[in-house]
Every structure is written in C-alpha cells, then in structure tokens.
Amino acid sequence: xxxxxxxxxxxxxxxxxxxxxxxxxxxxxxxxxxxxxxxxxxxxxxxxxxxxxxxxxxxxxxxxxxxxxxxxxxxxxxxxxxxxxxxxxxxxxxxxxxxxxx
Amino acid sequence: xxxxxxxxxxxxxxxxxxxxxxxxxxxxxxxxxxxxxxxxxxxxxxxxxxxxxxxxxxxxxxxxxxxxxxxxxxxxxxxxxxxxxxxxxxxxxxxxxxxxxx
DNA sequence: ATAGTATATCAATATAATTAGATATAGTTA
DNA sequence: TAACTATATCTAATTATATTGATATACTAT
Numbered sequence: 643x644x645x646x647x648x649x650x651x652x653x654x655x656x657x658x659x660x661x662x663x664x665x666x667x668x669x670x671x672x673x674x675x676x677x678x679x680x681x682x683x684x685x686x687x688x689x690x691x692x693x694x695x696x697x698x699x700x701x702x703x704x705x706x707x708x709x710x711x712x713x714x715x716x717x718x719x720x721x722x723x724x725x726x727x728x729x730x731x732x733x734x735x736x737x738x739x740x741x742x743x744x
Numbered sequence: 745x746x747x748x749x750x751x752x753x754x755x756x757x758x759x760x761x762x763x764x765x766x767x768x769x770x771x772x773x774x775x776x777x778x779x780x781x782x783x784x785x786x787x788x789x790x791x792x793x794x795x796x797x798x799x800x801x802x803x804x805x806x807x808x809x810x811x812x813x814x815x816x817x818x819x820x821x822x823x824x825x826x827x828x829x830x831x832x833x834x835x836x837x838x839x840x841x842x843x844x845x846x
Numbered sequence: 847a848t849a850g851t852a853t854a855t856c857a858a859t860a861t862a863a864t865t866a867g868a869t870a871t872a873g874t875t876a
Numbered sequence: 877t878a879a880c881t882a883t884a885t886c887t888a889a890t891t892a893t894a895t896t897g898a899t900a901t902a903c904t905a906t
Contacts, residue, residue, distance in 0.1 A: 645778070645781075647775055647778035647779060656771060656774050656775065656778070657771055659774065660769055660770065660771040660774055663765050663768055663769035663774075664769045664893090666765055666769075666843065667762055667765035667766040667768075667769045668762065668893090668894085669758060669759055669762045670894090672758050672761065672762055672765075672842070672843075673749055673758065675842070675843045676747070676749035676758070676842055676843070677749060679747075679843070679844070679845050679846050680845075680846055684852080684853095685852070685853055685854090686851095686852065686853085694895090695895080695896070695897090696852085696853075696854090697853090697854075697855080697895090697896075697897080697898090698894080698895060698896075699853095700853060700854055700855080701854090701855090701894080701895080702894090703853095703854095704854080704855090705893095716902095716903090718852095718903075718904075719851060719852050719853085719902085719903055719904065720851095720852065720853085721852075721853060721854095725843075725845055727844070727845055730843060730844065731844065734836075734839070734840055734843075734844075737836070738836055738840075740774070740777070740778055741768065741774070741777045741778070741781070741827075741832060741836075742781070742829070742832065742833065742836075743781050743827055743829055744781050744782055766863090770863085770864080772864090786882080786883095787882070787883060787884095788881090788882065788883085796865090797865080797866065797867085798882085798883075798884090799865090799866075799867080799868090799883090799884080799885080800864080800865060800866075801883095802883060802884055802885080803864080803865080803884090803885090804864090805883095805884095806884080806885090807863095818873090820873075820874075820882095821872085821873055821874060821880095821881055821882050821883085822881095822882065822883085823882075823883060823884095847906100848905100848906080849904100849905085849906080850903105850904080850905080850906095851902100851903085851904075851905100852901100852902085852903080852904100853900100853901080853902080853903100854899100854900080854901070854902095855898105855899080855900070855901085856897105856898085856899075856900090857896100857897090857898085857899100858895100858896085858897090858898105859894100859895080859896080859897105860893100860894080860895070860896095861892100861893080861894070861895085862891100862892080862893070862894085863890100863891080863892070863893085864889100864890080864891070864892085865888100865889080865890070865891090866887100866888085866889080866890095867886105867887090867888090867889100868885105868886085868887085868888105869884100869885080869886075869887100870883100870884080870885070870886090871882100871883080871884070871885090872881100872882085872883085872884095873880100873881085873882085873883100874879100874880075874881075874882100875878100875879085875880075875881095876877105876878085876879080876880095
C-alpha cells in the first residue's frame with residue numbers, strides 16, 4: 643500500500659501521531675500507562691505508585707487525558723483512570739504502518 | 745504474560761522506550777522516517793523533501809542516528825540514510841506489549 | 847454549615863528540545 | 877593546491893515541557 647507523507651490529510655495524521663507519541667514518550671507517563679494495563683486506578687493509587695507529588699501526577703494524567711489515551715469516571719470522591727484501548731491500538735497500528743518499510 | 749513495570753530491568757527498558765519515542769515523536773523526524781520507508785536517501789534529498797535548512801536536518805538525523813533508528817553509509821561525497829528496521833520493529837513490538845491491556 | 851478527603855488548576859521556575867546562523871570537516875574535482 | 881560540494885558541529889536564541897508550591901474545586905461526612 644502506498645502512503646504519501648506529503649498530502650494534506652497525511653500531514654494532519656502525522657501531526658496527530660506526533661502528539662500521541664509526545665504524550666506517551668515521557669517516562670512517568672509510560673509508567674502510568676503500564677500501571678493501568680491490569681485495571682483502572684484512582685489518582686491516589688497512581689500517586690503512591692509513582693511516588694511523585696499529587697499535582698505533578700495530575701498534570702501527567704491531564705496530558706494523557708488530552709490525547710484520549712486514558713478515560714476517567716467518577717467514583718464518589720475518587721476519579722478512576724483507565725486505558726482508552728481503542729484509541730491506543732488504532733494509533734499504534736498507524737504508527738506501525740507509518741514507520742515500517744514498505 | 746505479566747510485566748512488572750517496577751523491576752530494575754523493566755525500568756531500564758522503559759527508559760529505552762522513552763528515548764526511542766522521544767526521538768520518533770518529532771514531526772520532522774516522523775516525516776524523515778516516512779520518507780525513508782521506500783528507499784535510502786542522501787541528506788540533500790531529505791533537505792529538499794523537508795524544505796528545512798541543512799543544519800537542522802542534520803541535527804534531526806543525528807537524533808535518529810543516536811537512537812539507532814537510522815543507519816548511514818558513505819557514497820562518495822554523499823551520506824545515505826536508511827531505516828534500521830530490526831531495531832524499529834523490536835522497539836515497536838515492546839511498545840505494543842507495554843501499553844496494551846493485559 | 848464545617849471539616850475532611852481527593853483531585854485539578856494556577857503561577858513561577860527549571861530543564862530540555864527545536865531552531866538558526868556561522869563555521870568546520872571530509873571528500874572530490876579541476 | 878585551490879575551489880567546490882555534501883554533511884556535521886558549535887553556539888546562541890527561542891520555544892516547549894516538566895516540576896514545584898500554593899490554592900481552588902468538588903464531593904462526603906459530621
């Protein structure tokens with residue numbers, strides 16, 4: 643299959659992939675994603691897991707939320723974070739396609 | 745298969761993946777990679793393709809080289825860049841594993 | 847209402863990455 | 877050797893991102 647990395651639509655896709663990768667490329671955020679693989683977690687669990695200040699973790703979660711890599715739902719006082727699998731695997735597929743030889 | 749994102753060896757791997765992703769996450773470098781999918785190219789072709797100053801392109805190529813995402817070989821005056829497929833697909837596989845649900 | 851708990855946001859700072867301009871190196875050709 | 881071409885490096889400037897401390901919001905329980 644051919645892919646023209648110069649066409650207008652491809653450039654849009656490239657920029658989307660770039661944003662996704664930037665969000666995922668941070669080591670703390672990678673750890674968060676990895677931590678969420680098994681099950682959803684509230685912020686306080688993630689804070690404890692990473693051993694980082696709450697506001698910093700909240701910032702990183704915000705980045706992941708912005709890119710729709712994670713989803714949230716409220717549970718009383720807590721906010722539960724989980725992986726947004728569909729979006730992740732869609733983007734990973736495109737990445738695989740994009741950077742592997744034809 | 746289980747993966748403990750906290751073990752010493754996993755943390756090393758995480759940091760490797762993070763470096764790889766940071767290198768790939770830049771839009772210009774994504775374009776370079778995409779441009780190299782079909783065939784190897786010399787720097788001047790990449791410069792023309794990206795329409796960016798030569799020194800900037802050289803910098804981005806240096807980043808990709810540092811992460812062993814591309815390889816080079818000399819061809820007279822020119823330096824030919826090509827994708828380092830083995831390393832790319834190895835890291836992509838690990839990434840897939842790392843951020844997909846168990 | 848008040849106090850307490852969980853999470854998010856804001857402002858400031860520190861750190862890192864991208865970019866540009868100038869220059870250096872290395873090979874080639876005359 | 878001198879001029880030329882292709883690429884890389886150095887330094888400085890700009891921009892983006894991560895981090896910290898303080899504070900705000902939103903919900904819960906008393």
